[in-house]
Amino acid sequence: MSCAKYQDRLSDYIDGLLLERERLDVERHLQECGNCRTICEDLLYLRQLSRELPEYEPSPQLWERIAAAIAAETRADSVPKRIQRLWMRPVFAAAAVVTIALLVGALLRSRSPVPGSQEAHVSPPVQWSALTPSLLEIQPTALILVHKPTVEREIVQQRIAALERQIQQRRPFWDAETEACFRRALETVERSLAHCRQGLERNPKDAVLRELYLGALKAKLELLKRFSEL
Amino acid sequence: MDYEAVVTKTADSFTDLELAAQSAAGDVAAFERLYELHRRRVYSLCLRMLGNAADAEDMTQEVFLQVFRKIGTFRGEAAFTTWLHRLVVNQVLMHWRKQGIRPEETTEEGDMSEVVRPHPLPVLDRIALEQAIRRLPPGYRLVFLLHDVEGYEHEEIAAMLGCSVGTSKSQLHKARLKLRRLLQGEG
Known part of the structure; x- marks a missing residue:
């Protein structure tokens, strides 16, 4: 050769x-x-x-330029789209639902009507504007749901029952982490629902309580919906 | 999952995959950390490909914007650096297309059959080598930088460039011989 x-x-x-x-x-x-x-x-x-050639360092201003470009794109990219992406993740979904349930619980405790009194009927409306901006950004859907008590509770409960049946079929196939995440979120939501029911037993005509109950039901519906897809 | 462990983990100890997942969830601080970890490699490759700092910074910026847009598609099947370099290569190829450069036309057919000068290279410094690399035809330069500077295998380079492993090997060999000739002062 x-x-x-x-x-x-x-x-x-x-x-x-x-x-x-x-x-x-x-x-x-x-x-x-x-x-x-x-x-x-x-x-x-x-x-x-x-x-052995060295690496070179870009100017310190480069990150500022990139960050500014990202901020501009993020603003242009509709915020709801990003939130939707976030919401699609079960862990975030569960966390947001739990946040809503805790919020409902906190509102219930803050009202803490004295048994037998009529305070609940005359108390000022819940200050929705007092919710933190970050929560408003995380889950606008849930907030809208809480705001619209006109949605019939029975329809929501029927959908919850259907999803519960669906989840029972899929649950055996979940991994341990998904199962634990779901159980924790569900327990929190159920606690809020139980508080609402107890309050409504005492004051069945309390409009704010009914709103809170519907909000908690909607939070449970949202949780079941996300996990029924797994 | 141990949530407390995750919360107490410092930003420095997150893996690329974890930082990518956080970035995909909209965490700009995690993305900034990814930038800090990889900016030098990306910028150095851009600088060696383009030859001047201003263009290299523009391309680095464009690469990281692409990374931010596509970070949700990174699943960790390959190393993050490989995924990142693929984006750099795409930017380089796009840059060439805009300038009407076709890398497949820069192979300088005939180089292989040329008589290779037998006299040895002098002792070289880094600056002489950097200058010679810049004088390589673009197609040679990209394969040379990816293999000999960045340390990628031919299979990875072929996947990045969309060519065969044989082409990557051939381009690298031609690049090395051309580089040797340039450093011997024979252009």
């Missing part, structure tokens, strides 16, 4: 990509041919130097 043919193989040789017999063949030639040996040594030297 000519030197040119051996030289064609030198890169594969130094990178260790030749078959055993090819490697031995090249090594035999290198022992005999000073020119090819020189070229081989140069290629090794170049490869070594190239591996």
Whole structure:
């Protein structure tokens, strides 16, 4: 074989990509041919130097430019789309539902009507505007649901029952983490529902309590919906 | 999942995959951490491909914007750096297309059959090597940088460039021989 043919193989040789017999063949030639040996040594030297080349640092302002461009895109990209993506994740869904359920519980406790009194009927309306902005951003859907007590409770309860049946079929296939996440979220929602029911037993005509109960039911519906897809 | 452990984990200890997942959920601080970890490699590759700092910064910016847009598609099947470099390569190829450069036309057919000068290379410094790399034809330069500087295997380079492993090997060998000739002062 000519030197040119051996030289064609030198890169594969130094990178260790030749078959055993090819490697031995090249090594035999290198022992005999000073020119090819020189070229081989140069290629090794170049490869070594190239591996030691440093990394360069961009200007400190580059991140500011990137962050500004991201902020501009994020504003342009509709916020609901990003929230939808976030909401699609079961863990976030469960967390948001739990937040809503806890909020309902907190509102119930803050009202804490004295048994037998009519305070609940005359108490000022719940200050929805007092909700933290971050919560409003996380789950606008749930807030709308809480705001619209006109949705019939029976319809929601029927959907919940249907989803519960669906989840019972799928639940055996969940992994332990999904199961634990679901159970924790459901327990919190059920606690809120139980508080609402107790309050409504005492004051069946309490409009705010009915709203809160509907909100908690909707939170449960949302939770079941997300986990029924798993 | 141990939620407390996650909460107490410092930003420095998150893996690329964890940071990518947090970024995909809209956590800009996690994305900034990813940028801090990888900015030098991306910028250095862009700088060596484009030859000047201003263009390299523009391309680095575009690459990280692409990363931000697509971070939700990163599932961790490959290393994050491989995924990231694929985006860099795409940007480079797009840049060439805009300039009317076709990398497949820069292979300089005939290089292989040329007589390779036998006299050895002098002792080189880094600056001479950087300058010679910049003088490589774009197609050679990209494969050379990905293999010899960034350390990718031919299979990975072929996947990034959409070419065969044989083409990647051939381009690398031609690039090394061309580089040697440039450093011998023979252009």
